[in-house]
Amino acid sequence: MRGPNTSGQSGRIGGAEEGKTRGTGPGNPALGGNSNHDGPAREKVRRGFLLRASDPNSWRRVKDISTGAVVTAIAVLATISMLSFGTALRGAIADFAWGPRVPVASVDADSAATRSAAEIQLRIDRAAPGAIIEVAPGRYRGAIDFGGKALILRSRDGAERTIIEGDGREGDLVTIRVTRGAIQPQLEGFTLRNARGGTSAALRIEDCDPVVARCVIEDNDACGAVLVSSRALLDECVFRRNRAAPFGGGVQSTDGSPVIIACVFEQNHAMTGGGAMYLQGGAPMVVRTRLERNGTSVGAWGGAIYGDACDLTLMDCEILGNGSSDEGAGLFIRGGTATIDRCDFEGNRSRSGWALAAQSSRVHVRTTRFCGPREWNLAGDGIEERDNEYAPGCEPPVAPGE
Numbered sequence: 001m002r003g004p005n006t007s008g009q010s011g012r013i014g015g016a017e018e019g020k021t022r023g024t025g026p027g028n029p030a031l032g033g034n035s036n037h038d039g040p041a042r043e044k045v046r047r048g049f050l051l052r053a054s055d056p057n058s059w060r061r062v063k064d065i066s067t068g069a070v071v072t073a074i075a076v077l078a079t080i081s082m083l084s085f086g087t088a089l090r091g092a093i094a095d096f097a098w099g100p101r102v103p104v105a106s107v108d109a110d111s112a113a114t115r116s117a118a119e120i121q122l123r124i125d126r127a128a129p130g131a132i133i134e135v136a137p138g139r140y141r142g143a144i145d146f147g148g149k150a151l152i153l154r155s156r157d158g159a160e161r162t163i164i165e166g167d168g169r170e171g172d173l174v175t176i177r178v179t180r181g182a183i184q185p186q187l188e189g190f191t192l193r194n195a196r197g198g199t200s201a202a203l204r205i206e207d208c209d210p211v212v213a214r215c216v217i218e219d220n221d222a223c224g225a226v227l228v229s230s231r232a233l234l235d236e237c238v239f240r241r242n243r244a245a246p247f248g249g250g251v252q253s254t255d256g257s258p259v260i261i262a263c264v265f266e267q268n269h270a271m272t273g274g275g276a277m278y279l280q281g282g283a284p285m286v287v288r289t290r291l292e293r294n295g296t297s298v299g300a301w302g303g304a305i306y307g308d309a310c311d312l313t314l315m316d317c318e319i320l321g322n323g324s325s326d327e328g329a330g331l332f333i334r335g336g337t338a339t340i341d342r343c344d345f346e347g348n349r350s351r352s353g354w355a356l357a358a359q360s361s362r363v364h365v366r367t368t369r370f371c372g373p374r375e376w377n378l379a380g381d382g383i384e385e386r387d388n389e390y391a392p393g394c395e396p397p398v399a400p401g402e
Contacts, residue, residue: 117142137161155189170197201226245271248278274306302332324350328357346371353379
């Protein structure tokens with residue numbers, strides 16, 4: 001290939017001058033006679049790729065160069081192979097020790113927009129058991145169902161910005177119904193509101209033991225959460241302004257042993273019993289939870305909690321300002337047992353048993369503070385107490401029953 005001829009003379013490959021030919025002249029006979037201009041061949045000599053033919057040791061240097069190149073290439077290939085094997089080995093060890101990496105599916109949304117909950121449901125339907133689904137901020141209208149899968153459904157930015165709300169039709173809002181196994185489902189960081197229907201719930205859990213964490217369940221014309229045969233963990237959740245008939249405005253548990261820890265129940269209402277909670281059967285546990293201004297209305301017992309034939313544990317709780325038109329504004333326990341330890345009852349009002357009323361039950365109360373005299377706070381038989389405090393100076397102007 002000829003380059004551009006800027007001097008009017010023919011160009012040559014190799015850099016030989018005009019009139020000189022390769023192998024003639026005073027220059028190196030191996031390279032041509034141009035000793036004043038370095039061509040590509042001479043440059044290769046300078047870099048050690050070609051050697052002078054007259055050098056008797058040239059074969060030894062060629063041999064050294066070739067051997068070194070081969071050794072270097074082998075070392076590079078071996079290093080790459082070892083790194084690749086090491087990466088694969090680490091991945092295999094991680095999969096063996098901790099299981100396969102779980103992909104995170106994402107539901108994107110605009111926090112200011114109202115969208116269909118079908119967007120979340122689509123991700124659930126496509127997901128494999130054990131998958132993690134993250135939901136971006138937004139208002140999602142409609143119901144969702146875990147579809148029998150042990151999934152982790154969580155919000156990206158928390159309950160305040162991620163809302164699942166009813167669309168005006170009666171029915172459960174979120175349903176978790178999963179066969180028990182090594183992995184249990186999780187629901188984290190959502191607000192559930194505007195569920196409707198007398199037998200419906202904002203959250204329904206059946207025959208499984210999920211973790212429900214940092215959720216807000218509010219303003220439902222239905223029970224906040226219905227738990228059936230469940231040992232669910234409710235952790236740092238808020239239940240407020242939920243209304244149910246006849247039992248359990250905030251939580252209704254049947255034949256289960258849920259653990260309710262570090263939660264808040266405010267202004268929940270039930271027509272007949274358990275403004276905040278109705279606990280039937282099982283061994284429910286309520287720990288470090290505040291129950292405030294919950295109530296019942298007609299023929300009512302247990303303004304905050306109604307325990308029915310269950311083995312209830314209540315520890316480190318505040319039961320404040322709850323009301324009932326009949327007995328046990330704070331707690332009504334019937335046909336079961338209860339252990340109350342390190343709790344605080346104050347400002348509760350009912351016809352009898354401001355704090356607690358027991359019927360055909362056995363109740364152990366210890367290291368607990370009551371506002372007002374004992375006779376106003378405790379009603380019924382089978383109550384055993386130890387190391388409790390009855391604080392003066394907070395009695396109402398009218399005694400119970402007057």
